[in-house]
Amino acid sequence: MDIEKQSAYAAHDQILSADAAGIAYIKRLVGDGDTYANDVARAVFSGRGGYYELLRMPSEFSGALGDTISRRTVPRRSILEVLTALRGVMTDGSPQSLGTYFSMFALDAGSEFGNRGGVFVYEHAPGEQTLRLGILPVQPPPVFLKLRFLYNPGSAAAEIFRPFALPDVAAHVTVFALAPASTDDGHYVVGCMVRDAETVDLGARIQAAAQTQTLQ
Numbered sequence: 001m002d003i004e005k006q007s008a009y010a011a012h013d014q015i016l017s018a019d020a021a022g023i024a025y026i027k028r029l030v031g032d033g034d035t036y037a038n039d040v041a042r043a044v045f046s047g048r049g050g051y052y053e054l055l056r057m058p059s060e061f062s063g064a065l066g067d068t069i070s071r072r073t074v075p076r077r078s079i080l081e082v083l084t085a086l087r088g089v090m091t092d093g094s095p096q097s098l099g100t101y102f103s104m105f106a107l108d109a110g111s112e113f114g115n116r117g118g119v120f121v122y123e124h125a126p127g128e129q130t131l132r133l134g135i136l137p138v139q140p141p142p143v144f145l146k147l148r149f150l151y152n153p154g155s156a157a158a159e160i161f162r163p164f165a166l167p168d169v170a171a172h173v174t175v176f177a178l179a180p181a182s183t184d185d186g187h188y189v190v191g192c193m194v195r196d197a198e199t200v201d202l203g204a205r206i207q208a209a210a211q212t213q214t215l216q
Contacts (some may be wrong), residue, residue, distance in 0.1 A: 026063035031060035038181040041144040066194040076186040078163035095124035
């Protein structure tokens, strides 16, 4: 392929990748930092912000800058507590107790969206049919999970998320938890983003992939 055609294809790819600029912006400003990874996801945190991306689906990305993102380590037992409570709520048919909107996806080790194993997707939104794909494992827990919801410290659901020590403000948040492959101490790295104008959260990609799989 000659250089002229290569440039045309590259420009076309950039047009199709409308979110590429936002991803590059967050990554550039976060820069080098503490990196945590396993075989499905990677997270980077620095004093300027943080983000995660899926290794086999790089367009599934969430990142934020400054004080809008926080990081902590959480023991595996706390992840198990959250997963057990969430599975109970999603099973008993009362997802509205998690708020007006709640979405989640979880990935087991080695999972990817090209197959149907090791992936759990859930989304509840007002006036829409609840989307559910796969099985949410509790033991062993997923190696990566992402939650997006409207958090209210005074709600009944706040107790479920207590192990994550979320900000004490009512806000639309994205929370992700990753079990680093480089450690065996049983801890997860948890990032929490309070969404604002500079937050980049491409969670719709995961939902679209899930819906595509259900139609195949």
